[in-house]
Amino acid sequence: MKANSSVANIRAIAKRELSSYFTSPVAYVFLVIFLLLAGFFTFTVGSFFERGEASLSAFFAWHPWIYLVLVPAVGMRVWSEERRSGTMELLLTMPVNAWEAILAKFLASWAFLAIALALTFPIAITVNVLGDPDNGMIAAGYVGSFLLSGAYLAITCMTSALTRNQVIAFILSVVLCLFLILAGFNPVTDMMTRWANPALVEIVAAFSVITHFDGFQKGVIDTRDLFFFLSVIGFALFATSVIIRNHRAG
Amino acid sequence: MIRIENLTKSFGLKKAVDDLSFSVERGEVLGFLGPNGAGKSTTMRMITGFLPPTAGRISVGGHDVVEDALAAKRLMGYLPENAASYPDMSVEGFLGFAAELRGLNGDAKKKAVHRVVDLCFLGSVLHQQIDTLSKGYRHRTCLAQSLIHDPEVLIMDEPTDGLDPNQKHEVRNLIREMGKTKAVIFSTHILEEVGAACTRAIIIDRGRMVANGTPEELRNMSELAGAVTIAAQNADAAKLSALPEALRVEAIDGALRVYPKDKSASVALARSVMDLAGREGWRVDALRTEEGQLDEVFRRITLPDTVKK
Structure with missing residues (x-):
């Protein structure tokens, strides 16, 4: 029997994980809700038509908020379900490294979110039909949005590894992600500058996804922003592996 | 094949497994007995590399389970307690997934799935989703998973739990058959299984080994023996x-x-x-x-x- 490479293990686990989304109706419900919300916020709340702008800023601006609820809903089951049903024991006694399983499960869920995001393509077509937008800016927006969902998802994986209860995992990750939004949300930073040192406010804001998502919306792919999102993902997945190891160590 | 030396596992202050040593060779079926909470499952979880031991050493086929985990895991098939499996998958999909993680692809994978499906009588439910199956079938699906790579070492936590008498009989026969060429450890609290399937049995109580012998030797410890x-x-x-x-x-x-x-x-x-x-x-x-x-x-x-x- 030949030994599996990490890539083969990751592919096998990710394939199983991704297909498990589509065997239940939940995935389709999620996709529909995501598309409805994205449309609703863009056209109604974001007054897409009234702006008279050939850009998708009304679309991307809402993503941190839409993802706040929807990404934890996608990711909450990733580890807690394995813990609850006991399949975690099965998975981790296979000749598989824990990090391979963690990465595979994250990538599968991220791919699912990418599918959801890709299905918003009619809005990019709409804006191209109606006007003459900067498509580079739109592409950057999509990259930023994808990274943003990855950061939320990695945090959800982490909270999901903490508990066998999906609801707890959901609530914890919403709270953590909300914190990452609010640290750089203008109304909050404005309030903070009134009693705190502006340098401190800036440091806090540097931890916010909003601060780093802004650049992408403006069409700029800054390596610092890229680094921020990738390091949030890396850190959260590393924390997941520590949590899983501690859980096993008892 | 399996060598366990001074194995200890503590959860906080409680010692779940306390200084356990034994070994199992190829061709042996070791019955692992003990009351609930005696440390049977904990021991099996440590052997299969799911739980790290607090102290002591475990080696499987010469590979240390902690230091050379992947090599040891490759040799083992494991049927966990409650026979967990992914409820949203079909039997075929689940076994295929297990085969892929065991490094079997393409034709080898198909062959392996067919082999265990025949061995565990799963042919009639091959395309059914696991959560629609009865407990007996679900159990056998997980059992099939543990046999998919024809492992040299088989660890089974209560393999007959929740089965009807006919299924129990089949599984015991299967264990006995496997025991001829493999090293098998299975836990149970059904004592008749010891005589039916084991070549040797260990009784543990509160984490400690209290008896170790052939079913015959254990029976002779009874007051009644020879009366x-x-x-x-x-x-x-x-x-x-x-x-x-x-x-x-x-x-x-x-x-x-x-x-x-x-x-x-x-x-x-x-x-x-x-x-x-x-x-x-x-x-x-x-x-x-x-x-x-x-x-x-x-x-x-x-x-x-x-x-x-």
Whole structure:
């Protein structure tokens, strides 16, 4: 029997994980809700038509908020379900490294979110039909949005590894992600500058996804922003592996 | 194949497994007995590399389970407690997934899936989703998963739990068959399984090993082993207890049971009892030599002292 490479293990686990989304109706419900919300916020709340702008800023601006609820809903089951049903024991006694399983499960869920995001393509077509937008800016927006969902998802994986209860995992990750939004949300930073040192406010804001998502919306792919999102993902997945190891160590 | 030395596992202050040492060779089926909470599952989880031990060493096929985890895991098939599987997958999909993680692809994967499907009688539910299956089928699906790569070492946590008597019988036969060429450890608290499937059994209690031997040796630890029971109309207890081989005599619903001084000399005792009955002209309805009973042994060595009579 030949030994599996990490890539083969990751592919096998990710394939199983991704297909498990589509065997239940939940995935389709999620996709529909995501598309409805994205449309609703863009056209109604974001007054897409009234702006008279050939850009998708009304679309991307809402993503941190839409993802706040929807990404934890996608990711909450990733580890807690394995813990609850006991399949975690099965998975981790296979000749598989824990990090391979963690990465595979994250990538599968991220791919699912990418599918959801890709299905918003009619809005990019709409804006191209109606006007003459900067498509580079739109592409950057999509990259930023994808990274943003990855950061939320990695945090959800982490909270999901903490508990066998999906609801707890959901609530914890919403709270953590909300914190990452609010640290750089203008109304909050404005309030903070009134009693705190502006340098401190800036440091806090540097931890916010909003601060780093802004650049992408403006069409700029800054390596610092890229680094921020990738390091949030890396850190959260590393924390997941520590949590899983501690859980096993008892 | 499996070598366990001074294995200890603590959860906080509680020692779940306390200084356990034993080994299992190829061709052996080791029955792992003990009351609930004795540390059976914890031990198996450590052998399969799911839980790291607090102290001690485990090696499987010469590979240390902690240091060389992947090599050790490759040799093992594991049926976890409650036979967990992914409820949203089909039987075929689930077995295919297990095969892929075991490094089997393409034709080899197909062949392996077919083999275990036949072995575990899953042909009729191959395309069914696992959560629509009855418990017996779900259990056998997970069992099939543990056999998919024809492992040299098989670890099974309560493999017959929740099965009906026919299925239990099939699984025991399967275990016995596997035991001819593999090293097998299985836990159970059904004592009849020990005689039916094991070549050796270990009893653990509160994390410690309290007995280790063949089913025969364990049975002989029973008080009852070697006793001769005689049902005769005018039997005389005093004359029976006067026999040189007899330790004591007990009256049991109309019959008399003679316990031997020396358990290995039960044949001599039986002969003396028969001779005595012949000399005295008792009308014997039945006479039998008792076998030791495992449940009595089990109870005696795993009950706390205060409960023992």
